[in-house]
Amino acid sequence: MTVELDTGWNLRSVMASRGIFQTSKLKPLLEERGIDLSREQVYRLVTQPPQRVRLDVLAALCDALECSLDDLVTITRREVTAPVAVGEEATRGSIGDLRPVRAAIRRPRTK
Template sequence: MKRTVGYTWGLRELMAARGIYTATELVPLLRDRGITLSASQVHRLVSGTPERLSLQLLAALCDILACTPAELIPTTAENTAALRAAGDGPGRPGPAGPERLRPRPARILPDA
């Protein structure tokens, strides 16, 4: 059985809950913890969902927001069933409905 995993980036919500409403307010707080990022980098961090994140930055954000990594990045995992195509396997009929209807080639006969 396959599993699909995902995550959501909860930085903006946690910042708002702690009274931090702009990315520029976050820059000096990160700098105090040894993380030097430009205002535009922090803006991208706040407004988007990062694909990669250093553990040092994660630890600094958790310290600033007084949260755990699980609160900052809630994860999901669910089972996904393997999809079978119609007509797969023994005893299964082929496609039904419009997929089964195919146009016939036209035959042009000479006038007799």
């Protein structure tokens, strides 16, 4: 069984709950807190889930929007079972249970 983590980026909905509907309104709020991002970077931060975010940017977002990190990022944990191959049900075990079988070479009988 493996665990998969799904993350959600909720910056746009947090902004909307605070009455901020344009990405251009977020840029000055970040600049007041010492974060200098380009207009394009702010737009991508709002519209696309980022792969990486600096901690100072997260702190500035939380301070500017008066929210917590839990409001911006949601993490959902799922346990996933590995699919079972056909015929594998009976041989289910560890890899140590598998042992090679010695091959027997048989020569044809000659008269």
